[in-house]
Amino acid sequence: MKRIIFCVITSYVLVIMFLIQATASERSVTSPAKGDICPPGRSQNINWTGYEGPVVRIELWQSDSRLEIIEEATHNDGTYSWIVPDRNPAHDYYLMVVSTSDSNQYAFSEKFSIFNPQKIASPAGSDIWSAGGSYDITWSGFTGSAVKIEMKKGESRYLTLKGTANNIGKYRWRINPSFFGRKYIVRVTSVSDPSQTAESEQFRIIQPRKVTLTGASKKDSEIYVGGIIWIGWQGFIGTSVKIDLYQDSKFYETITRRASNDDPQYQNEKYSSRWEVPRTILGSNFHVRITSYAEPSQIADSETFRLVSLQKVNSPKKGDRLEVNSTQTIKWDGFMGSNVKIDLYKGASLKNVKYKSHIKVSAFNKGICEWKIPDSLTGSDFRIKVINDKNSNVFAYSESFSIIRPMEVELLHTQPQATQQTQYQADKKEIERKPAILQKLEIESPIKVTRPRRGINWKPGSSYRIVWKGLTCSKVKIELLFHGTSRKIVVVRSTANDGSYAWKVLTNISGSDFRIKVTCLTDSTKVAFSDPFNIR
Numbered sequence: 001m002k003r004i005i006f007c008v009i010t011s012y013v014l015v016i017m018f019l020i021q022a023t024a025s026e027r028s029v030t031s032p033a034k035g036d037i038c039p040p041g042r043s044q045n046i047n048w049t050g051y052e053g054p055v056v057r058i059e060l061w062q063s064d065s066r067l068e069i070i071e072e073a074t075h076n077d078g079t080y081s082w083i084v085p086d087r088n089p090a091h092d093y094y095l096m097v098v099s100t101s102d103s104n105q106y107a108f109s110e111k112f113s114i115f116n117p118q119k120i121a122s123p124a125g126s127d128i129w130s131a132g133g134s135y136d137i138t139w140s141g142f143t144g145s146a147v148k149i150e151m152k153k154g155e156s157r158y159l160t161l162k163g164t165a166n167n168i169g170k171y172r173w174r175i176n177p178s179f180f181g182r183k184y185i186v187r188v189t190s191v192s193d194p195s196q197t198a199e200s201e202q203f204r205i206i207q208p209r210k211v212t213l214t215g216a217s218k219k220d221s222e223i224y225v226g227g228i229i230w231i232g233w234q235g236f237i238g239t240s241v242k243i244d245l246y247q248d249s250k251f252y253e254t255i256t257r258r259a260s261n262d263d264p265q266y267q268n269e270k271y272s273s274r275w276e277v278p279r280t281i282l283g284s285n286f287h288v289r290i291t292s293y294a295e296p297s298q299i300a301d302s303e304t305f306r307l308v309s310l311q312k313v314n315s316p317k318k319g320d321r322l323e324v325n326s327t328q329t330i331k332w333d334g335f336m337g338s339n340v341k342i343d344l345y346k347g348a349s350l351k352n353v354k355y356k357s358h359i360k361v362s363a364f365n366k367g368i369c370e371w372k373i374p375d376s377l378t379g380s381d382f383r384i385k386v387i388n389d390k391n392s393n394v395f396a397y398s399e400s401f402s403i404i405r406p407m408e409v410e411l412l413h414t415q416p417q418a419t420q421q422t423q424y425q426a427d428k429k430e431i432e433r434k435p436a437i438l439q440k441l442e443i444e445s446p447i448k449v450t451r452p453r454r455g456i457n458w459k460p461g462s463s464y465r466i467v468w469k470g471l472t473c474s475k476v477k478i479e480l481l482f483h484g485t486s487r488k489i490v491v492v493r494s495t496a497n498d499g500s501y502a503w504k505v506l507t508n509i510s511g512s513d514f515r516i517k518v519t520c521l522t523d524s525t526k527v528a529f530s531d532p533f534n535i536r
Contacts, residue, residue: 026050027107029097034110037117038093040086046095046109051076053101058082061094061108073100089115089143116141118198120188125201128237132177132208137161137186137200138170144192149173154183164191179205209235209300211290216305225279225309226394231288231302232272236261238294243273246301248285253351258293279395280350281307310334311396313384315474318399321499322373327472330359330369332386332396339389340365348381350397356382362389377403446470447528449516454531461507466491466516467500468528473520478503483513483532494521510536 027050038044046058058070058080067087074080076099087093091113099105118141129135137149147167150158165171167190182204190196212232216223223229231243243256259273284306292298311334322328330342342360347353356377363369380402388394447470458464466478478491478501489509495501497520513532520526 027105029095029107029109032095032109032112034112036112038084038112038114039116040084040114042084044082044084046070046080046082046097047078048097048107049078050107051097051099051105053099053105055100057098057100059096059098060085061096062090062092066096070095084114087114089113115143118142118188118190118196120186120198120200123184123186123200123203125203127203129175129203129205130208130235131175131179131205134172134174136170137173137188139188139198140169141198142167142188142190142196144190144196146191148189148191150187150189152185152187153179153181158187161186175205177208180207181205206237207235209233209290209298211288211300211302213288213302213305216303219303219305220284221303221305222308223277223305225277225281225307226311227277229275229277230272231255231275231290233290233300235300236290236292236298238292240293242291242293243275244289244291245281246287246289247283252281252286255288261292277307279309279393280353280397282309282350282397283307309396311386311388311394313386313396313398316382316384316398316401317496317498318401319498320401320496322401322403323469323499324373324375324377324403324405326373326470328371328373329472329474330371330384330386330398331367333367334396335365335386335388335394337388337390338365339363341387341389342369342371343385343387344377345383345385345397346379346381347383348400350383353383353385353397359384373403378405379403447526449518449528449530452516452530452533455533457534457536458505460505460510460535463502463504465500465502466518466530468518469499471497471518471520471526471528473497473522473526475521477519477521479517479519480509481515481517481529483511483515488517491516505535512536 027048029046029048031045031047032038048056054076055073056076057072058074060067060070068085070082071080092111093114094111095109097107097109118139120137120139122136122138123129139147145167146164148160149162149165149171151161152158161173162171183202184205185202186200188198210233213221213223214230214232215221216229233241239261240258241261242254243259244254245252255275256273285304286307287304288302290300311332313330313332315329315331316322332340339362340360342358342363344356344359345353346356359371360369381400382403383400384398386396449466449468451465451467452458468476474497475494476497477493478495480489480491482488489506491503492501512534514535515532516530518528
């Protein structure tokens with residue numbers, strides 16, 4: 001009987017011990033798990049299971065030492081939200097959860113890490129960097145004194161940018177000019193602990209901003225108006241750009257308000273827009289400016305260029321002063337076809353010229369045409385427009401000129417204002433002293449040198465303007481005639497027949513009754529003389 005009782009007791013004890021061991025083996029801390037990274041300042045769930053009793057205590061350990069009590073007493077509901085403290089970065093932290101009613105009920109978590117995870121802040125996913133530019137790669141959360149920096153595009157292999165860079169959280173990278181496209185990634189890895197590594201978000205690299213023009217790659221190239229030019233560009237972000245024309249540093253006009261950019265940061269190609277160059281724009285120091293709509297600070301200019309015309313009106317010339325009722329030779333070249341139309345326009349610039357009248361509805365395209373200027377026309381900023389009679393889009397303007405009446409007085413532009421006024425008053429008094437019939441003859445003479453006037457004194461070494469009218473030719477010769485002799489001095493052998501010439505009187509001559517003679521170079525019978533004047 002005693003042996004039976006002993007066996008029953010022994011079996012009961014073994015069952016109790018088994019139950020205790022089974023219960024102890026079921027106690028565990030399931031979170032944080034092995035290898036987890038717990039960043040300081042963030043919330044971390046602590047989870048446990050297998051405890052009896054209403055309350056547990058939670059402790060933080062490292063190695064074999066307890067660092068702190070996280071919570072002295074919390075409900076034994078299997079979970080607790082923990083704000084991770086700012087501890088020294090390490091990978092051997094662990095937790096202990098123990099029952100407050102039975103210290104034999106405890107369990108440890110697996111080891112985990114406390115530190116800021118490795119992170120690359122720049123480049124970010126929204127960044128667009130330009131090839132050839134310099135940018136900062138920035139990172140945080142790495143231990144050790146050095147890091148390795150690499151880069152790749154898409155699924156390609158990593159390319160080392162810096163094998164050993166100081167772990168100071170920043171590296172200045174100058175992007176290779178040949179890089180372009182999207183899906184670029186930067187990777188940073190700790191040299192001492194390769195498990196510490198991080199990749200950036202995908203970012204983009206675009207080509208440097210540039211504007212090109214077909215046929216005008218060099219500075220001050222010539223572009224012919226009326227032709228087609230392709231404006232090319234690269235390196236702009238966004239889906240559209242604005243294209244403007246500038247002269248010097250001033251806005252001239254808009255070429256295209258919104259041109260498709262087709263998101264060129266994805267590709268290594270230039271995008272372009274067709275520009276039919278207006279014939280009303282001529283001059284130098286023009287350039288094309290491209291501006292991104294998405295980012296207006298993104299601007300690029302082309303090289304400067306000159307706008308010229310294949311078709312030209314060579315005469316009248318700039319500054320010509322043509323008299324009413326005179327015959328003017330209009331000259332042009334560069335036009336195709338058998339006939340042209342010739343019109344008169346008025347305007348200080350080609351942007352605002354206005355039609356005045358027809359000169360020739362149809363003229364033979366031989367490059368020359370005679371035009372008798374109507375008496376009703378006077379003023380400045382006139383222009384001749386020659387137009388191809390088969391294609392009105394092919395035309396050219398002359399430079400601006402003036403139309404005056406013969407009696408209009410030409411003031412001396414090369415003398416001081418006081419001298420001009422003095423001579424003007426003297427000329428006026430001289431005419432007023434003459435009988436009315438002589439005044440009329442002098443003013444209305446069709447071919448005459450009107451300056452110098454009769455009896456006026458010109459000083460040796462001073463500059464005066466010789467003025468004439470009535471000669472119909474393109475070039476003239478001017479001579480000084482001595483009174484009572486055949487002696488003469490050539491003032492100028494050839495000058496434009498524009499009605500005036502600035503002459504500095506020689507210092508080695510003086511006397512009275514000199515005359516000025518103006519002769520057409522193409523017809524020596526066409527001559528004009530001045531009245532006698534003095535040099536003294």
